[in-house]
Amino acid sequence: MVFDRGLASPQFADNAAPKHASTDWTAQLSADAPASYTRLGEAFISPVMPEPVRDPHWVAANPDCAALLGLGADWQTDSALQLLSGNALPAAVQPWASVYSGHQFGVWAGQLGDGRALQIGELEHQGQRWELQLKGAGRTPYSRMGDGRAVLRSSIREFLCSEAMAALGVPTTRALCITGSPHPVRREELESAAIVTRLAPSFIRFGHFEHFSHSQQHQALQELAEHFIAHHAPECAAAPQPVVALLEKVARQTAQLLAQWQAVGFCHGVMNTDNMSMLGLTLDYGPFGFLDGFNPGHICNHSDSQGRYAYARQPNVAFWNLHALAQALLPLLPGSSEAEREAGGEQLLAALEPYREVFPAAMLAQMRAKLGLASEQESDRELVDDWLRLLAAHRIDYTIAHRRLSRFELAHEASAVNEALRDLFIDRAAFDAWALRYRQRLQAEASQDGERQARMLASNPAVVLRNHLAEGAIRQARDGDFNEVQRLLKVLRRPFDEPEQAGDAGFPPDWAQDLEVSCSS
Structure with a gap:
């Protein structure tokens, strides 16, 4: 296990203060830009230093986010590793956490706050400001009874999903990288620590x-x-x-x-x-x-x-x-x-x-868009609702159904691609009845197979971050092999392309039915 390495090092104290570093791009971080939340004052934020970790190492990095920040190809320097692990900070940077409150599961929870997130500064590139936040860098005044840490498992899930959502066109915070450490963290079991560097124009919440x-x-x-x-x-x-x-x-x-x-x-x-x-x-x-x-x-x-x-x-x-x-x-x-x-x-x-x-x-x-309808008709809502009811009645795989529908052939009613879609349904008659209405709707707007299929394949992803895909990357990472994290990131960055590994776009395996995620995930 990753956290078994380096625990006996007597030279490193867990509560040691981070060192200061001021080399390469890390020195460009702005701690008090004109638009910074810090300008609001002490009622809004609490200055707090990250808690260093032993032997930090890179787990995964995201070139898309590096480009958003204007970082060069060689941005993964040692000073960047130390900064993004909470071990060494540019002299001008004063990290902080913000206070907020909220309703949790519909009940007023009172004061909350950034319990395991620290803002370390801002970068601006091509007119866009980005706030940089370390998630999992240690306790803050708002950690309550928590340790302020994140574990490798949850960090991989957040890193991959934020970038998967961005590639799908869904507004999201972003993730630059994950750094890891053999520092042990107790959740349901003992796990190793990790820190995600998150980006957003603002992290302000309701x-x-x-x-x-x-x-x-x-x-x-x-x-x-x-x-x-x-x-x-x-x-x-x-x-x-x-x-x-x-x-x-x-x-x-x-x-x-x-x-x-x-x-x-x-x-x-x-x-x-x-x-x-x-x-x-x-x-x-x-x-x-x-x-x-x-x-x-x-x-x-x-x-x-x-x-x-x-x-x-x-x-x-x-x-x-x-x-x-x-x-x-x-x-x-x-x-x-x-x-x-x-x-x-x-x-x-x-x-x-x-x-x-x-x-x-x-x-x-x-x-x-998912059904490839180029025009608007009043009957569309009923057609969509009946399609979703059909999927629900048979628990049809949501992503695979829409991907197969994307190849629907209007010109060849009994084609192999249409049969592949039809085969998803136990009640073939129910599908056939809906497909007849769908065919008539497409014909009403003179839909052409090739043009429509291209649009639909760009709207219906082949790959989403299913739990079993994330779990496979997590299991390898726990053994110190981060290649699957980086490979999966590459696939998720292009979700509308057919992946090289068919399993990335296939049905979940039987063992995936036993996977559970909770608030500790």
Whole structure:
């Protein structure tokens, strides 16, 4: 096991302070840029140093994120390894963690915060700011009873999934790399430590606003709103009520994000308000999962005993979370009388209404693309709904069904590719009835096989990060072999291409049925 190496080294103290380094690109990190969250002051952040680890090593690196940051091909220097493992920092960098609160599983949880994430600075490239965050670098003031660490298993899952989602076109935080260490970490069992370097234009969450609202820190709440609008939603500043405009913007972004989640069969697993991004990004990959057999009631998080975050419930949960955000923003509207508060509440509720329209419209647009429909007809929603009911009735593999549908041949009714799709269904008559309607719909818009198939193959991925694919990479990594992590990253970066290894796009093996992920994942 990886954590068996180097534990006896007497020269290294676990609580030693990180050294300072100032070589190569790491010295370019800005700790206090004009748009930095640190400008808000001590009520918002807590300076905290990472806890060094023994014998850090590279586990995986992502060239796409390196390019986003403007890093050269030789960016993986020793000083970068030490920095991204929390062992050595540029002299100007003061890492920090932010405080926030939130609702967890629908219950107010009070103060939370970055319990195992540290911001180490910002880089700007081609006009885009990126905040860099180390996840798993040790305790913060918000770790509560936790150790602030991340383990190799969960770090590999987050690294791979954030990049898989980006390649699928789903808004997400990004992951530059994973560094590992033989430092032991106790979860259900003893595991080795790892640190993910995450990127985002901002990591501000619904929970940041909830924290200052629920704690009656209304001046800080105002400052937070002004900061976010100025740097991330400047178009809202000119609105009669900038906060109302901001809420509507977030509602629309969230609706679009949820439509994309549902369309690719992604289950987040822990849609707490503190895991909801104000930028409409997929944030905090824990017990996530992609659907295998299509089951609207699928619960990907073993810890979610009530099924609050089941796949089909995600759109409604997001709407609930937006109501929690609206409640948090209420103190920012003018007026102190009961009538004025009621009027403010009505404005905020009205700002959420676009979600009811944007989500179903965006979802239907996603599904039209998946079915290769180039035009819009009123009957499309019924056709889509019946297709999904058909998949659910037979627990048909969601990704494989859409990939095979992408090759549907209108010109050759009994072709081999059509039969491969038909063979997925036990009830052939039910499929045939739907396929007849689908064929008639395609004929109504004079659809051509070649052009439609090309569009559909670019909308329906061959590969998603199924649990068994991640598990295979994790098992090899635990034995010190990280090649599968890097290979799988390469495959996931091009999800619409047929992979060289057929198993990457195949049905999950029988043993995958026993895999479980929980909040510790």
